[in-house]
Amino acid sequence: MTSTLPAPLSSASLVELETELIELFVRLAGVVGLPRSVAEIYGVLFASPTPLTMDDVIGKLHLSRGAVSQGLRQLRRFGAIAPVSVPGDRRTYLQVEDNLRKIAAGFLQEQVLPQLEDWPQRLRRIQDLSRDLPASDGFPPDRARKLDRWHQRTRDSIPVVLDLIGRWE
Amino acid sequence: MTSTLPAPLSSASLVELETELIELFVRLAGVVGLPRSVAEIYGVLFASPTPLTMDDVIGKLHLSRGAVSQGLRQLRRFGAIAPVSVPGDRRTYLQVEDNLRKIAAGFLQEQVLPQLEDWPQRLRRIQDLSRDLPASDGFPPDRARKLDRWHQRTRDSIPVVLDLIGRWE
DNA sequence: CGTTAAGTTCAAAATTTCTTGAACTCGCCC
């Protein structure tokens, strides 16, 4: 166990269980397009029964301080980890969130929705252009309508999916 | 409109509508981690009322023959486009699939599920390791169980999600 | 205040991923 409060500066390497967990999360991260380092960090924190400091994490992985700092930021951004403070200790301890619904919701909110934000304007523009076009030149008008539906249905589905995931743990 | 049957070798560039559609799909591709070129190809095909040949696509995009060939392969692999043959014409024409359910299903099947395939073995291994570990050394056993549930729920949810999407178009 | 430790930032290096283009395969037609 690493980092009791006076911080033993442990640089213990990974035990096999940690390695396996990390490998699992690395695969998962691949699916959603997150870098390996982020998965490794999450894996280390997931394997630990107690919150760890940044230096604990660095000690366990072959990653620089900078990489860990940025990885932690990403994980915090979508709520996959939470900072914990311990009175009388300057350092910030990191604790995993292991409620998948919360993580998924954060991920959607922070990494997916921003990408879909300007769809309405773009779709309107596409509708306009397709109307102004010589009908013979043939962008099929049902395609424009179809895109609209894709957008609406995507937006409508997100809460449903979150609700679905919400029934999980 | 490009490529009537005797193939006019048109190298027309993109009209604005095409540019806008492509930009839309490029964003979408970003969300699911597909390269820009794949999105561009899909955009060109989506904009066209009739199926196009590979050379039509090359003529419209700044992409080499090789890149287009590989991009088309990816799109075919998960059913986002379909090859069409025209009697008396050696070339293969490409037609978009614009049914989102089919595309999503193909994508899950080909790009996501393979990544989750070995979870059962990995999870069993993790369970074993965590049992063999000094309990004091503290991988919380509920975490191992939680991972199991993540896996089960993920598998169970895929059909539900596909069904949800299935109600769309 | 000045010192120090924790954590962040960012330009440059390393790595990974994508694209190019020329060589190759395949099947059709004469």
Added chain:
DNA sequence: GGGCGAGTTCAAGAAATTTTGAACTTAACG
């Protein structure tokens, strides 16, 4: 069979992404 056009492959190059590490910021403490 030989030639040709359509399409694929893959090693090398280009581009994008990730990581490093040293300089910087911030805030706690004496």
